[in-house]
Amino acid sequence: MHEYSVVSELVASLLPQLDSYPGKVITVYLKKGEMRILSDWALKNAFEIIAQGTRLDEASLEIEEVEARIRCPECGYTGKAEYLDDPAFHFVIPVLTCPRCGAEVDVLSGRELYIDRVSIESPEPSQNGT
């Protein structure tokens, strides 16, 4: 499954970064662009499997959607890619044209996929100040 390899890569690159932060990992926040055709359910499911036996074992994965925004080089339209709102689409089909003039547009956001931040429980409060 595509989601599995995606999460596997994200976790593999995250783990070394956590080395300098002791404490239990509570939540991993994933930023996911609207244009990414990935199932939240499958991502979370993959995370659970991949996290086993790592420091992320008991952590939960929170997925935060990033709104798709486009910019038209022809007419200057900047904004949300409106066709994405159509509830008839089960999956987003990125037709990258300007809703105002039909020109091809640049995508400003909506293709993100990265771990934004991680919440970690502070280690036991054993430090007694000064």
Ligand SMILES: [Zn+2]
């Ligand atoms: Zn335009």
